[in-house]
Each structure stands twice: as C-alpha cells, then as structure tokens.
Amino acid sequence: xxxxxxxxxxxxxxxxxxxxxxxxxxxxxxxxxxxxxxxxxxxxxxxxxxxxxxxxxxxxxxxxxxxxxxxxxxxxxxxxxxxxxxxxxxxxxxxxxxxxxxxxxxxxxxxxxxxxxxxxxxxxxxxxxxxxxxxxxxxxxxxxxxxxxxxxxxxxxxxxxxxxxxxxxxxxxxxxxxxxxxxxxxxxxxxxxxxxxxxxxxxxxxxxxxxxxxxxxxxxxxxxxxxxxxxxxxxxxxxxxxxxxxxxxxxxxxxxxxxxxxxxxxxxxxxxxxxxxxxxxxxxxxxxxxxxxxxxxxxxxxxxxxx
Numbered sequence: 001x002x003x004x005x006x007x008x009x010x011x012x013x014x015x016x017x018x019x020x021x022x023x024x025x026x027x028x029x030x031x032x033x034x035x036x037x038x039x040x041x042x043x044x045x046x047x048x049x050x051x052x053x054x055x056x057x058x059x060x061x062x063x064x065x066x067x068x069x070x071x072x073x074x075x076x077x078x079x080x081x082x083x084x085x086x087x088x089x090x091x092x093x094x095x096x097x098x099x100x101x102x103x104x105x106x107x108x109x110x111x112x113x114x115x116x117x118x119x120x121x122x123x124x125x126x127x128x129x130x131x132x133x134x135x136x137x138x139x140x141x142x143x144x145x146x147x148x149x150x151x152x153x154x155x156x157x158x159x160x161x162x163x164x165x166x167x168x169x170x171x172x173x174x175x176x177x178x179x180x181x182x183x184x185x186x187x188x189x190x191x192x193x194x195x196x197x198x199x200x201x202x203x204x205x206x207x208x209x210x211x212x213x214x215x216x217x218x219x220x221x222x223x224x225x226x227x228x229x230x231x232x233x234x235x236x237x238x239x240x241x242x243x244x245x246x247x248x249x250x251x252x253x254x255x256x257x258x259x260x261x262x263x264x265x266x267x268x269x270x271x272x273x274x275x276x277x278x279x280x281x282x283x284x285x286x287x288x289x290x291x292x293x294x295x296x297x298x299x300x301x302x303x304x305x306x307x
Contacts, residue, residue, distance in 0.1 A: 013085055014154040015056050015114045016186030019214045025055035025279030026295070029218070030286055032059060032070035041286050042074070048288040050082055052295060055279065058116055058189075061089040072103060076110040087156070088112055091120025092143050096135035100143070104150045116156040116189065117143040139176075141183035148184040157181075159188040159206070159215050161198035162237035174209045181211045188215045189281050192231055194222075194264075195240045196271045217272055220283035221290045222261030225251055262290055266297035273298075 018025050028049055033039040046057070059075045071088055078086040088107055092100065107115065119140040132138045137146065140157055147153050157180040160173060167173035177188070193199060199217045206215065222228060225247060228239045243264065250256035269280050280298075282291045 012111060012113045013056075014186070015085070015087055015156065016154045016214075018055050019187045019216060019278045024273060024277060025216070026052075027054050027056045027058065027216075027279065027281045028291065029058045029060060029281060029283045030074070032061075032074050033286070034070075038286070045284060045286050045288040046078065046082065046084070049284070049291065050084060052292070054084065056085040056087055056114065058087040058089060058281075061091045061118075061120065072106055072110075075107070075112055079110060079112055085114070086112060087114035087116055089116045089118060090143065090147070091118050092133070092137040092140070093120035094133055094136075096133055097137065097146065098135070100137070100146060101150065104147055104153075108151050108153075113152060114154045114156070115147055116158070117147055117185070118158045119143065139179075141176075141179045144180055144183040144185050154186050155184065156187045156189055157185040159190045159202060161190055161193040161202045170205065174205050174211075177206060178209050178211045181213050185213055187213050187278075190215060190218045192218050192220045192283055193237075194231070194243055194268070196268050196275070199272060199277070200275060214278040216279045216281045217269075217277055218281045218283055219265055219269060220285070221265035221294055222247065223258045223290050224254060225257060227261070258290070262293045262297070265290075266294045269294065269298055 015025075030042055030046065033042045049057075057078060059071050059078065061071050075086045075088040078084050090100070090103060090107075095103075104115070117140055119137075137143050144155050144157060147155050157177075159177055160167075163170050163173035164176070167176065180188075190199060190202065199215075203215055220227070220231070222231075228244065228247065232239050246264075247257060247260060250260055272280065282294070284291050
C-alpha cells in the first residue's frame with residue numbers, strides 16, 4: 001500500500017484531523033541546528049524534501065530546552081517561507097509555567113497551531129534523573145492541558161513502542177499514555193523502532209486500555225552501524241537481534257549497510273501501511289537522501305508486493 005496525499009484543510013490545518021483522514025499521512029522530523037554549517041544542512045534537506053509534499057514537518061526541542069529559541073525560530077521560518085505545514089515540539093524540562101506560556105504565545109503569534117508536547121529528557125544525560133522545575137510541570141499530560149487551555153491548538157504526544165525508559169513496566173507506561181489522551185491529546189507519534197510488531201503491540205494495548213487517538217509510527221533508516229547504538233540509547237531497548245545480525249554481516253561495507261538500512265525501513269513501512277497505520281513519520285537527522293530513497297521505494301509497487 002503506498003502513501004497517499006491528504007487534501008489540505010482551509011486555513012491552518014489541524015494535524016490530528018489530517019492523520020484521521022482517509023489516506024495515510026507522511027511527515028518529516030528535523031532538529032534545530034547549532035552551527036552555521038548545521039543550518040545550511042537543515043535548509044538543504046528541507047528544500048530537497050519539500051517537493052515530496054509531506055503532510056507536515058516537525059521541529060524537535062533540545063534536551064533541557066537548550067534549543068527553545070532556535071526551535072521556535074525554525075518553525076516560524078518553515079511556516080512563513082515554505083509550503084510546509086510546521087509543528088513545533090515543546091518540552092517541560094527546565095521551564096517554568098510562565099516560560100512555557102511565553103513560548104506557546106510566540107507560536108500562536110506566528111500562526112502555528114500544531115504542537116508536539118513531551119515532558120523531555122534532562123540536559124546532558126537523557127537517562128539521568130528528571131528534576132521538575134520548581135515553577136514548572138511534572139508530566140506530559142500537564143503540558144497537554146496547558147497548551148490546550150492556551151488557545152486553539154492541535155496537540156500531539158509521544159508514544160513508546162518499547163515503553164518509556166523510565167516506566168517500570170508496560171502496564172504503567174500504557175496507563176501514562178492514556179492519561180495524555182484523556183488530557184486532550186489529538187494524536188501521537190512514536191519513538192523510533194525497528195520491528196513492526198512492537199508498534200502493533202503498542203497499538204493493541206493502548207486500545208485495550210481505552211486510548212482512542214491515532215498513533216503514527218516514527219521511523220528512521222539505518223545508514224551506518226553507529227545509528228544502531230544511538231537508537232538503543234534513545235529507545236531504551238536493544239536493537240532487534242535478528243536484524244542486527246543482518247547488519248553485522250555487511251558491517252565492513254558502509255555502502256552495503258546504508259543500502260540494507262533503506263530497504264529494511266521501506267519494507268517495515270510497507271507492512272505497517274498494510275496493517276492500517278494512520279501515517280509514517282520519518283526521522284531525517286536533517287538529511288534528505290535516505291528518506292527520499294525510502295519514500296521512492298514505498299511509492300513503487302515493488303516493496304508492497306514483497307512483504
């Protein structure tokens with residue numbers, strides 16, 4: 001099944017409504033640059049991916065709010081200088097409620113009505129102790145309520161196929177996710193994963209627990225072996241052993257690793273689409289080539305017929 005292109009809504013589209021549409025969405029995630037060279041790379045990727053007409057793009061928020069101003073500025077620029085529908089990430093780490101209200105107001109002033117609300121990771125060590133700002137918020141569902149109470153926003157949240165690294169078990173993690181749904185979240189995007197069954201199990205347990213918002217899988221093609229180690233750190237789960245063995249067989253050949261990564265990602269996406277996912281969200285790492293190759297494979301009938 002190939003990805004479809006949803007029709008645009010009048011005004012500023014609500015991403016949650018696009019995701020609930022008849023055709024699956026596809027979207028890209030970028031991160032704010034920290035250097036002039038990084039900024040050039042980001043805008044090159046945006047310009048190269050824009051012709052694919054994604055349903056929306058998102059701009060992440062640095063750990064501890066370290067890229068707050070850059071995130072807002074990049075999102076504003078995408079909204080004003082491109083044809084892309086932009087969504088800003090917002091985290092509660094190291095921010096008072098007053099600071100969060102200020103960011104939300106700035107986004108509203110730029111006409112941005114789509115926000116991904118996540119509690120966020122501590123600066124320096126994503127797995128370090130999470131400390132609530134003395135005048136801030138403790139949980140992502142609190143942030144969802146704050147954004148919703150601040151105006152006409154469409155709010156997404158994070159979902160974790162392997163469970164959040166700080167959750168003691170799957171049941172607790174599922175209950176936490178349902179609380180975000182009850183707080184008013186309109187949709188969710190998952191942390192990256194590399195086994196379609198992990199997403200399907202997440203979807204099933206959320207529905208069984210009363211969660212009723214669409215969950216978009218977040219995917220990223222492996223382009224080098226270092227990506228595997230990094231993904232394990234971010235997700236808190238080991239890379240699928242059988243898939244790891246396939247990459248290790250070609251680990252001596254960087255081109256072969258990249259080719260396998262693109263093919264595996266496309267095959268997983270094709271299966272997810274056949275399973276009825278509401279869309280695919282590509283984590284680009286501010287590079288366009290691998291993402292475009294996965295998209296081209298998905299747009300062809302070859303991958304869909306092979307899985």
